[in-house]
Amino acid sequence: MKNIKNDFHILKRKINGKSLVYLDNASTSQKPKAVLNALQKFYTTSNANIHRGIHTLSEEATEQYEGVRKKVAKFINAKNEEEIIFTKNCTEAINCACVSWGKTNINKGDEIIVSALEHHANLVPWQELAKEKGAILKIIPLTKDYLLDLKAYKSLLSKKTKLVCVTAQSNVTGTIVPVKKITAMAHAVGAKVLVDGAQIVGHSKVNVRYIDCDFFAFSAHKMLGPTGVGVLYVKRTLMDDMTPHMYGGDMVETVQQKSATYRAGPWKFEAGTPNIADVIAFGSAISYLEKIGMAAIAAHDRELLAYAKNVFSKYPAIKLFSPSRIQDAGSVLSFTVKGVHPHDVATILNEEGVAIRSGLHCAEPLINRLGVSATARISFYLYNTKKDVDVAEKALKKVLKIFKV
Numbered sequence: 001m002k003n004i005k006n007d008f009h010i011l012k013r014k015i016n017g018k019s020l021v022y023l024d025n026a027s028t029s030q031k032p033k034a035v036l037n038a039l040q041k042f043y044t045t046s047n048a049n050i051h052r053g054i055h056t057l058s059e060e061a062t063e064q065y066e067g068v069r070k071k072v073a074k075f076i077n078a079k080n081e082e083e084i085i086f087t088k089n090c091t092e093a094i095n096c097a098c099v100s101w102g103k104t105n106i107n108k109g110d111e112i113i114v115s116a117l118e119h120h121a122n123l124v125p126w127q128e129l130a131k132e133k134g135a136i137l138k139i140i141p142l143t144k145d146y147l148l149d150l151k152a153y154k155s156l157l158s159k160k161t162k163l164v165c166v167t168a169q170s171n172v173t174g175t176i177v178p179v180k181k182i183t184a185m186a187h188a189v190g191a192k193v194l195v196d197g198a199q200i201v202g203h204s205k206v207n208v209r210y211i212d213c214d215f216f217a218f219s220a221h222k223m224l225g226p227t228g229v230g231v232l233y234v235k236r237t238l239m240d241d242m243t244p245h246m247y248g249g250d251m252v253e254t255v256q257q258k259s260a261t262y263r264a265g266p267w268k269f270e271a272g273t274p275n276i277a278d279v280i281a282f283g284s285a286i287s288y289l290e291k292i293g294m295a296a297i298a299a300h301d302r303e304l305l306a307y308a309k310n311v312f313s314k315y316p317a318i319k320l321f322s323p324s325r326i327q328d329a330g331s332v333l334s335f336t337v338k339g340v341h342p343h344d345v346a347t348i349l350n351e352e353g354v355a356i357r358s359g360l361h362c363a364e365p366l367i368n369r370l371g372v373s374a375t376a377r378i379s380f381y382l383y384n385t386k387k388d389v390d391v392a393e394k395a396l397k398k399v400l401k402i403f404k405v
Contacts, residue, residue: 001292001300004383007032011383018353021388026171026199026332026379027357028221031285035224038284042277050276051250065276068283069266075286076216077207078233085232085266086274090198091121093217093232094165096269097194098125099245101215101238102163105192108134110162113191115140115148116369117170117177120362122196122217126165140166142369146173146323154185161191168206169199172363172375173321174305174332176200180211187212192238198222202289203331203381204298208233225285226278232269239265246271297382301331304380308333308389317405318396321370334361334375337396340403342376348402349376352395 005011008030013020022030042064048057050065069081078084087093102125106112112126116139130137140153148166157164164186169176183193194215197206202223208216215238220229234242244251244262248271253261262268289297306326312318317338323329337345342358349356357377360367367374378392 001296001382001385004292005385007034007288008383009033009036015353015355016351019391021354021391023378023380023384023388023392024355024357025222025381025384026361026377028227029202029224029381030383031226032224032288034284034288035226035281038281039226039277042280047277049273061276061280064280064283065274068279068286071283071286072231075206075290076201076233077209079209079236082265083233083236083239085234085269086279087230087232087269088228088275089221089230090196090217090219091230093219093230094121094194094196095125096232096245097215097217097234098129100242100269101192101234102126102129103133104241104243106130106133106135106162109160110135111138111156111158111160112136113138113140113153113156113161113164113186115166115177116142117148117167117173117175117366118165118363119167119171119196119198120364121198122165122167122194123365126163135162136160145328146170146175146321147328148175148177148182150178150181150185153182157185157189157191159189161186161189163192163194165194165196167196167199168201169203169330169332170363170366171199171332172334172361172366172370172377173323174329174334175323176328176330179213183211183213199332200330202297203294203301205294214238220278220282220285223285224288225282226275228275229278229282234266236265242269244268244271248272292382300382301380302326304384304386304389305329305331305333307386308378308380308392311389311393312396315396315400317400321375331380332377333379334377336372336375337399337403338405340399340405342374344403345376345396345399348399349392349395352391352398354392354395356392 050062192214197218216233346358
């Protein structure tokens with residue numbers, strides 16, 4: 001990953017007089033010049049609304065926008081672009097599945113299974129759906145090593161199970177979930193599977209056909225793309241039976257005074273003017289990642305995680321919340337410092353130019369299961385280095401000194 005930092009303007013910033021060390025990538029990633037340039041190019045050369053105009057600008061914008069749909073499909077190995085729905089983020093993508101599929105297919109007495117690792121975005125919608133429909137929500141517990149307990153999961157599955165919703169990687173513990181195995185077990189009892197891929201899709205190769213999941217959701221902004229763009233992959237065989245979750249322009253086929261018919265495929269879920277420019281810039285982010293190679297990025301993440309765990313584990317006051325085996329964890333490392341609130345840890349690190357996250361990480365039930373009120377969290381991406389970890393360690397020494405731990 002040599003010289004990659006040069007592609008990111010923001011990484012040249014000074015924070016409190018110190019060079020920025022950005023270690024909050026699980027929250028959002030920084031954007032390379034290629035993505036910023038794509039945004040500027042669209043607005044200065046092709047800006048127009050899509051799908052509706054026959055003039056040159058509109059046709060150019062439509063071609064670029066729909067070209068990214070094809071690029072996303074290829075990136076995750078979907079069958080074709082008609083399995084790709086654009087949303088505004090991963091949360092909306094999951095809610096789209098919940099409303100458009102869940103409200104039609106989940107009934108009283110049915111069972112929905114989620115895991116103890118879930119982000120609120122892949123928990124709260126299913127809580128609300130279960131409440132509305134009279135369904136039963138079940139939780140896959142964790143092992144002592146922060147992995148999903150697959151024996152317990154097997155015991156939860158039944159003929160009443162209609163849907164299993166799991167993250168591919170925890171945004172708190174970094175746990176990598178065996179989503180292919182979980183999917184196969186769910187399908188064996190006739191259940192559908194939704195995978196929250198927000199934390200993994202920009203860090204390692206994703207193959208939705210290999211996983212065989214029915215839904216796969218993620219956001220552009222966690223993989224070098226702009227904010228305001230999400231993706232919901234849906235198996236094409238399921239899409240025709242799903243109802244729109246929003247109504248309005250562009251998603252309609254015909255409209256009469258008292259009735260309407262809707263377009264087929266992903267377009268019936270994309271009402272109104274979409275986030276055209278940012279979707280097009282997202283295409284540049286995918287190209288950037290593909291040029292580096294997802295295998296190289298995954299290896300880089302593992303190397304940094306192993307290095308950070310080795311560095312931090314030297315300090316008795318620091319407790320790590322991460323699977324013991326490197327292959328079971330991704331680019332996220334949560335920790336606490338004995339007697340110090342994570343917000344204080346993050347504040348002191350920020351004084352040294354180190355940006356980390358602290359708090360509940362939108363995963364309050366998981367934090368409760370860990371037996372703490374909050375954690376501090378560092379998370380890596382392709383532009384981070386071992387030197388960044390060293391700077392974070394130096395800042396943590398300052399925390400230990402100030403609080404005398």
